[in-house]
Amino acid sequence: MRIVAALFVENFSLRTDDAGHARIDVQGAHFTVRAPGPFPCTVGPHLAAIIHCPADADGRGVFEVVVREGFDDSGPVLARNVSPFTVEPGRFTYRLVRSEIEIAEPRQVVAHCRVGLGDWLHVPLTVVA
Secondary structure, X not given: OEEEEEEEEOEEEEEEOOOOOEEEEEEOOEOEXXXXXXXXXXXXXXXXXXXXXXXXXXXXXXXXXXXXXXXXXXXXXXXXXXXXXXXXXXXXXXXXXEOOEEEOOOEEEEEEEEEOXXXXXXXXXXXXX
């Protein structure tokens, strides 16, 4: 399985069109967020990820998100979420993760995302005053 896309979003919803095909409505995709108050503070961004399962896979996976201070996989962990999922082979699924991140000062954090033991996908988020 692989991550097709991952974004920080304000709102994420599913619907079907007239022919019954799934549609995803993404609102407020962003890479910068204003701190909710003076520093230090806590931010709680929503990360939406779309995952594809090949037709020859068994459909079972684990989605992992580790929020770190930078792109380096050895940087300090600010938040972590691991969630198992199933998806019909040949289809797509989504994962929506909300992390509580303590921020001491304006800076960039990076969500490191992967399925199983696959490659990491990095999604940056800058927190400003």
